[in-house]
Amino acid sequence: MTFLTRPILFAPLLLLALSGCISLGGEPPESLLTLNPESRAPAGQGIAQGGERPVVAVLTFDTPAKLDVLRVPVEVSATELAYLQEAFWVEKPARLFRRLVGETIRSRGAAMVVDGDDTAMLATVTLRGTLIDMGYDAPGSAAVVRFDAVKVGKDGAVVTRRFEARETGIPAETRAVGAALNSAANRVAAEVADWVAGG
Template sequence: MANKLLIVAALVPLAGCIRFGATPPPSLLTIAPQAQPAAGTVQNSATGRAIVIEVPAVPQSIAGTRVPVQATDTSLAYVKDAQWAEPPARLFARLLSDTLTARAQMVVLSPAQSFDAPSATLGGELRTFGVDAVQRQAVVTYDASFTPAGKPTVEKRRFEARVPVGAIDAAQSGAALSQAANQVAQQVSDWVGTQR
């Protein structure tokens, strides 16, 4: 019995030193949509244009939740203590969904829902979602591909937004990236809204 108490007493000081995984940052970053549907808004795919928004493909540098910094043309670092609440591709897809609903009055469907309703498709690749250290800018680059409802053709277009960053830290980088992402989403919405 004395040996067991001695072992427990020896382990107690170590309990504060043991960590499983990395220390989480003080807060997680997300994108604040500048355009989104109002609560209670009713949409109907029978009377409105429907679209499916795919989660964009991404390069490995932005596949996770850290915020990349392009230090030189051939090297990357990450913003200290900056981490997204979820991967940027999903955050950006949700932003596109809100923006297209609010600005282009489109009915955003899931892939399963689109089987019963003819819908357009918006896909593409989120090429850049980080900070350019040389230019001191947050940069979002999205290569969009749009397929109209019931048509086999695909139209592609690149969208990009750059927003100045005063300091490359979690707070300023996150706010600037949110602003740049909204600018791109609005550009995409204006483009898709004119497609037939």
């Protein structure tokens, strides 16, 4: 009888010992930030393939280390960087921005968009680039989105351009910064879409 009760007595002690080794994570954030396109392609819209309209491949965007996380970077000074408290993206900024740019180009109706790296061979125009900034400028109380784009045409010609949008007068609060970044990202995406469609 005593032998049978030993596992029951030892089980709580074993669980206590394991609890010091296993982390179940901290408290989840109340909400997550994302980018919402201001213009979308209507459902059911078809775009002819072939020579009638360009086929644009939106490839993976590069980012510096400060954006390769789920946090919102805050530029405290020219040499200091922090992250906005309680502000978390639903996924990494470069992925969110890539989808936003692809949907914005698609919504214009002037091109067929393929946004998978494996389908780039179908493209007549290739768009890649580096998302340099998508964060908060504390000294300027501004949300900033900055993107260096690289466009490659079917003839191999390479064109580069920097795009930037700022939303000023923004308090350092999660909801305000998230909304301002969404607005700034949509402005940049619209300018990129017009640039790509311009040939």
